[in-house]
Amino acid sequence: MTRRRREPIAFSIRSLLYVLYGLPLLWIILTSLKSQGEVLSSQASITFDPTLDAYRAAIADPALGAAVRQSAIVAIGTTAVCLALATPAAYALARVRSATVVPALTLLVVLQMVPQTANLIPLFWLLSKWGLLDTTFGLVIADAAMFLPWAILLLRPFFGQIPTAIEEAARVDGAATIRTFWSVALPLARNGFLTVSSVIFLVSWGEFLYGITFMLSPEKYPLSSLIAVQSGAYGVDWPAMMAFAVVSAVPVLVVYVASFRLLSSGLTIGAVK
């Protein structure tokens, strides 16, 4: 009886949420299947001749292929660099008891929250000085440095949860510091590692500001930078734009579906966006 009383409100809220979050997604897909003429005449039309022209044009557009490749390299590279550095650091910060840990954590929290534009200005100068502007390597290390504090803070609780007794047993058996980390702690923090890898992949796949700023030649832009530039232009070709958006959403969907369970628990453990 109480169930029945509660449902109407929950039902109407849920319906509203489906409209607010489902409809925009549906509209990208519908628009990507329209012709530019149809979009300009009436955006609201649901009846139209679906056409794959936008996708055909997008695939034929060499810019898209290059941008997807660039995005993949940057996102995978950033994830690799970030995790390679964050994992041992998170372990150390979870285990070491010293007076420097709290200031270090506070510094990480501050760094994680620095507005991106505050880093952007001096990094532009720094990368230019080091001759790393317009290079994929420069973009990867800039992205990795931006996401590193977050990755460490997200990972640390996963190491903190491991009972110290397990590691002490390994130590008693004579395992060295690095071995204890690598073959005892890391496997036990596997979920955290996978969660943070997915998160860092998703955010670096979506990052666009470093991309458009540090890459001087537009043909080296990652996909999200390309989308940002195109949607900022006048007279946007919306079906093409939406086809690009769908293409950029595909890897997100794959990673997301593969890691949803991990994400929904892992993000709430170390929740910071």
Added chain:
Amino acid sequence: MSSSVPPVSAPTSTTAAGPSAPARVRRGRRYGRAVDRRTALAIPAGALLLALAVWPLAQLGSMSLHTVSAATLNSTWDFVGLDNYAAMLREPDFGQVVVNTVAFVLIVTTIGMVGGFMVAVAVLSSTRGGSFLLGLMVFVWALPPVVNGSIWKFLLADQGLVNQALRALGGQGLGFLYDSKFALWSVALVNAWAVVPFNALVLRAALLGVDPQALEAAELDGARPWQRAWHVLVPAGRTAATVLTILTIVYAFRSFDFIYVMTSGGPGTASTTLPFLAYSEAFLTLDYGRGAATALIALLVVVVLTLIYARDVRRTEGEA
């Protein structure tokens, strides 16, 4: 636990850290030197952060005290003291930008928190429909912000879906993105839309820790569903909500992507916030010194908010 951890995890961390905490302290003392060796594992990360996060911020401070233009970026900079700051304050639009920033943060935070809580309650029951809806929403949150921004730029355009719906209902089309009355609101609402799923995810995790018996008791006492939500669930989520609110404020304050894609801060400076102003000064007018001064002010705001946050988390940890 970590200072990034909102009290959402407090229920678990209380039980996990409670009994083991004294043990850890003892172990730390016993190990002495071995502990130092583990510190070395943080060195690579520390080095990268020093080179590409801490050092650049020091340079930002230095740039804000010099004249740095596109021509002089890679040569020596002329020291001008606080001129960049003075010029920033003299700028007639500066007051407008500060007001925009405060309004933007208020809109995103209020809707982000209230909306997040309502969604969390709506999807609380673990029915398949609720999980699917939350899954869909979090997927939208995980999409690249440029994609979400572009979708809404499209939907809010002159001939966009929203305006067509308004006209079909007999209303008038609105210039959501190019009318200075609406531009800031439009971008802020879309930003709130983007953060609600995440906040719902976090708050739902906090609410799942509520004792179902408390809800049943309220129900037996005749409390209506939304009374139960207000009197039982809201207090339960309060600690999580406090930290999440600060996080949302910081998120809103540093928001850049949606403004860039949807309005570029316009029309005029109608939807420009402080971090966006720093960007446009540095990379559109190519006055890096000026941009650095603005960015530094924005940075100080974030540092103050973060220290409040860190203190709050430490207090919760102390309770745990």
